[in-house]
Structure formats: structure tokens, C-alpha cells
Amino acid sequence: MERYSLLQRLLHWIIALMVFGLLAVGLTFMALEDEGMKSVFGEEITATLFKVHMTFGILLLVLMIVRIMLRFMQPTPAYNPPLVGIEALIGKGIHLLLYILLIGLPIGGWLATSAENMPVQFFNMTLPSLLAPNPELAHTLFEFHGLGGVAVLLLVLVHVAAALKHWLIMKDNMMNRISLP
Template identity: 55%
Template structure:
């Protein structure tokens, strides 16, 4: 059977779940901001949510880099049956953009956090800020971070729609990345 390795499949689904969680959290941060979330959930819970968001973002960065390294060592299994040119181009483009954004978004979030004067937390451990405080730059980078999150959401919708199409067609494409 043409499948990715078990480790590649586990990383795919783990990152997928984490990205969905970060997108939902990011939407809450955008819609309610810190003050709104603090009023709704309390300051301690809000701080914990921001820490988890930062930590999971850094974890996604590490797992994405690991996934790329694994992909270099073990190429993707061939499509059986082969995909048409348009499907290969669109699928390859969406995958490439997802990889780029799953690397860039955590880095932009990390730099935006540092520039805004907030701590860089990784599950309770303090990480270096990468740059000094610059509130104006931080605000601009957080805007880009949010726009990037919306782009990732759009790319995920395309990716999920394609997966559902292949699952519905039962053409074997989904077995490449499925866990069982």
C-alpha cells in the first residue's frame, strides 16, 4: 500500500488538530482581545490561553520542520491512481503554501510578541525574544500574523475539501495519510 510512514501520518494529524485549535483561539483573541477575554474568562485563564497559543505555535514550527526533514528522507508515496495535472498543481501549491505559513506564522508571532514587550513562553519556559521592544512594529506584525491565520484557514478549507472529495470517491488517495 502506498502510504506515508507512520511518523509522518501522526505528525500530519497532530499538526492538523493543533492548527485548528490555534485558529479558533486566534479568532477569539482577534474578536475579543485581551480585555474582552479577561472579562469573559478571567485574567488567569486568559493568560493561560495566550501561553498555550504561543507554545503550540512553537511546537507546530518544530513539527513542521521535522515533517519537511522526514519528507526529504522519505519522499511522498505515488498517487495510485495518478492525479491529473491540475489536481497535482493545485494540491502541490496548497501543500507548499501550508508548509510556508506553518513556518512563517509562528516566527512572525514570536517576533510580534517580543516587539510588543510580552514574554515568549513555551509551556512555562521563557524563550528569547529575538528582537527588542518596538510596540508599533509589534502591532503591525500581529496584524500580519492574523491575516496569515486567515490565509491558513482558507488553505485548510481547500485541503479538507480535496480530502473529502477523495474520501467520497474512494479512490485510495486518503489511504496515503490515514492512521488506521
């Protein structure tokens, strides 16, 4: 097998787009935390951004679970040429960390929002709270959620740099494994 299945490839690119969008909104939250989101965007736009961020975060969690199930059910195509040494170790490590963070961040956001005693919204549904209200815990969880987002950004940058290296410099057909066409 030379390529991931079409469903795996679609999930990869859909998740990638969602991660970029979630990072953009999350970094906006972090950048405007001191100035106050409501004072910059207004209350209605801020509420909409939070709802969209929560909705796509939960959707990301669901898609990641599907992606992990597919990974166990379908074989992983071999690298051609095979990765060896430190490159193989770094590649596996980055993928593992991305999977952990892309499962953990939505759960952490859900926990933080619950502890903040705010509704956890998924489209127009309100999901159950996972924690009792606890403002101190909410603050800590939101801090970790933000740091996790920064970690995802850094890992994605390394992942993209490696993909570009294989595609544009090495021209070793590595991108064929995950490309859509």
C-alpha cells in the first residue's frame, strides 16, 4: 500500500484546516485577553467567536477519534524511501504529540469552560458540564489550554516544514501518501 485511504486523507486535510482556524481564533483570544475581547469586537461577535471555537473544538475531538480508529483498522503505508534514525524518531514523536494534543485540547477546553460555569456549546446544543464551577481551576485550565495551543502551533510548523522539505527539496514522493489528488 503506497497511500492512506481516501477517507484518511480527507480527514487529515479537514482536520488540518480546522486546526488552523482554531489556532487563529485561540491566538486572537490570547492576544486580546488583557484588552478584553468584548471591548475589541463587541459582546455579540465575541460570543459568536467563543461558540464557533467550542463547536469546532468538539468537532475536532470527534474527527480525531474517527481518525485514530481508522489508523488502527487500516494499515499505514510504508515510507518510500524509509525514514531512518533521528528523522524517523522525530516524525513519530511529532505525530504522537499532535494526536495527544488534538484529543486533549478539546477535552481541556470543555473542562475549563465547565469550571468557568459557562455553557459548552456544540452548534446550537448545550453539552453537559464536566466539572462543578471553580473559577481558580477554570483559570488554570484555560492557561494550560492556551499553552497546548501554542505547542500545537509549533508542532504543526515543524510538521509542515518537514512536508515541504520532502516535497520540494528531496522530491521523494512522500507527499503522495497523504495528498488528495
